[in-house]
Amino acid sequence: xxxxxxxxxxxxxxxxxxxxxxxxxxxxxxxxxxxxxxxxxxxxxxxxxxxxxxxxxxxxxxxxxxxxxxxxxxxxxxxxxxxxxxxxxxxxxxxxxxxxxxxxxxxxxxxxxxxxxxxxxxxxxxxxxxxxxxxxxxxxxxxxxxxxxxxxxxxxxxxxxxxxxxxxxxxxxxxxxxxxxxxxxxxxxxxxxxxxxxxxxxxxxxxxxxxxxxxxxxxxxxxxxxxxxxxxxxxxxxxxxxxxxxxxxxxxxxxxxxxxxxxxxxxxxxxxxxxxxxxxxxxxxxxxxxxxxxxxxxxxxxxxxxxxxxxxxxxxxxxxxxxxxxxxxxxxxxxxxxxxxxxxxxxxxxxxxxx
Numbered sequence: 001x002x003x004x005x006x007x008x009x010x011x012x013x014x015x016x017x018x019x020x021x022x023x024x025x026x027x028x029x030x031x032x033x034x035x036x037x038x039x040x041x042x043x044x045x046x047x048x049x050x051x052x053x054x055x056x057x058x059x060x061x062x063x064x065x066x067x068x069x070x071x072x073x074x075x076x077x078x079x080x081x082x083x084x085x086x087x088x089x090x091x092x093x094x095x096x097x098x099x100x101x102x103x104x105x106x107x108x109x110x111x112x113x114x115x116x117x118x119x120x121x122x123x124x125x126x127x128x129x130x131x132x133x134x135x136x137x138x139x140x141x142x143x144x145x146x147x148x149x150x151x152x153x154x155x156x157x158x159x160x161x162x163x164x165x166x167x168x169x170x171x172x173x174x175x176x177x178x179x180x181x182x183x184x185x186x187x188x189x190x191x192x193x194x195x196x197x198x199x200x201x202x203x204x205x206x207x208x209x210x211x212x213x214x215x216x217x218x219x220x221x222x223x224x225x226x227x228x229x230x231x232x233x234x235x236x237x238x239x240x241x242x243x244x245x246x247x248x249x250x251x252x253x254x255x256x257x258x259x260x261x262x263x264x265x266x267x268x269x270x271x272x273x274x275x276x277x278x279x280x281x282x283x284x285x286x287x288x289x290x291x292x293x294x295x296x297x298x299x300x301x302x303x304x305x306x307x308x309x310x311x312x313x314x315x316x317x318x319x320x321x322x323x324x325x326x327x328x329x330x331x332x333x334x335x336x337x338x339x340x341x342x343x344x345x346x347x348x349x350x351x352x353x354x355x
Contacts, residue, residue: 012166013078014174014348015064015158019049020202020226020296022063023338025345026073027324029353034181035325039345040071041338051203051222052083054153061160068162072329077166078158079348081174084206084218086150089170090114090143093132103128107143115145123151123168144170167351172218174347175199175208179292181320181346183213186290196279196288197318198272199343200295202226205268207275209288217279223271225297228264235260265303269310276311291315298340320346 016023026038048059092114094103107126111119124145132138146168155165175197183189199206203224209217225247233243236253246252252260272291280286291313293304298317307315319339326332335342 010077010166011075011352012349013073013075013163014345014350015078015080015163016174016342016345016348017049017054017060017080017154017157018044018201018341018344019052019204019224020044021341022060022067023342023345024064024067024071024073025342025349026071026075027346027349027352030325033323033325035327036321036330036335037327038071038073039330039335039338039342040067041341042067042070052085052220054157057153057156058160060157064158064161064163076163078163079167079169079351080154080158080165081169081171081344081348082146082150082154083204083220084170084172085220086146087170088115088145091129092141092143093138094141096131096137096139103141107141111143111145114143117145117147121148122146123148146170169348169351171206171344172208172215174344174350175294176210176213176215177347177350178318178320178343179208179210179347180213181323181350182292182318185319185322186292186316187314192289194285194288195290195292196272196276196313197292197294197343198275198298200224200268200293200297201341202296205271205275205295207279209279209283209285211285216285217283219275219278221271221275223267225295227267228260228297231260231264232256261300265300265306268297268300268303269307272307273311288313292318294318294340294343296341299337318343 014025021041021043024040028035028037042063044063045059048056054060111124115122122145127142129140129142132140151168158165179197186192194211197208201224203222203226205221205223207219208215229240229243229247232247233240291307304315304317317340320343321335321339
């Protein structure tokens with residue numbers, strides 16, 4: 001069984017397989033300070049991954065191989081993550097007196113209560129979260145399960161790319177790990193109780209809400225930066241590839257800011273507001289203290305200010321590398337530019353340092 005959560009620390013690369021690119025990050029640590037040893041982003045062929053589902057393992061594997069040859073990481077062990085939509089999680093109470101093996105055996109016996117698939121079709125793991133409040137005889141245990149094919153496809157991709165699987169995680173928990181690096185940078189970070197992290201990818205936007213540093217809510221919706229690329233393509237009569245490049249370089253006609261970019265920014269704010277309303281409607285929460293933007297579209301100029309103005313919560317763009325050292329081969333400008341899109345890769349690489 002490939003563990004999701006509990007593999008003991010080894011030096012692993014974070015490999016984030018998203019819809020349009022593969023991202024790699026390798027970290028080391030000296031004292032209390034992390035260092036980025038290598039990183040890279042390599043675009044994927046169209047439709048190799050669709051809405052976070054791997055469709056073409058050989059193409060993804062070849063992309064990883066290109067990324068490895070360019071980034072030249074020191075480790076061949078990699079951690080990948082499955083999206084929240086491909087995972088079932090359940091927090092259950094168990095006797096604190098049980099050791100790890102006894103918990104595993106009991107969970108195998110009881111798993112069919114929690115998992116709506118035949119057990120021979122799933123990979124599952126568990127993690128002890130801590131004592132149940134007010135009851136020293138019980139602990140909270142997080143059970144995580146995913147269909148074997150979801151896990152295996154990602155493992156196949158990294159193996160085709162020349163790497164070895166060092167663990168499979170869940171995107172939300174990788175994000176949670178990276179968030180711990182960002183939190184101290186936020187104004188009054190130590191006072192923030194509830195933070196909404198919006199990861200705006202190419203085709204999907206994922207909301208992770210963290211309360212006291214732990215994920216309490218996750219929701220994915222179909223919306224992303226590809227819509228901006230498509231609008232550029234449509235309005236200016238250029239190819240998708242040209243539109244993607246123009247979006248990055250900013251070499252577009254004068255009306256782009258007002259006619260294309262501003263409406264897209266407003267659409268992002270609408271999506272953020274809608275997701276928060278869903279969150280409030282389905283939980284006991286009725287506000288968030290802070291909004292953090294991640295993903296490829298987070299860096300759009302003026303977006304945090306617009307979110308803050310329309311929604312009323314303070315907002316900024318995530319950068320987990322602010323206090324990190326960089327290896328000589330890592331470009332400070334490049335990683336600062338890519339930082340918001342590297343949160344999941346960062347969270348995966350941080351597995352290297354867990355006790």
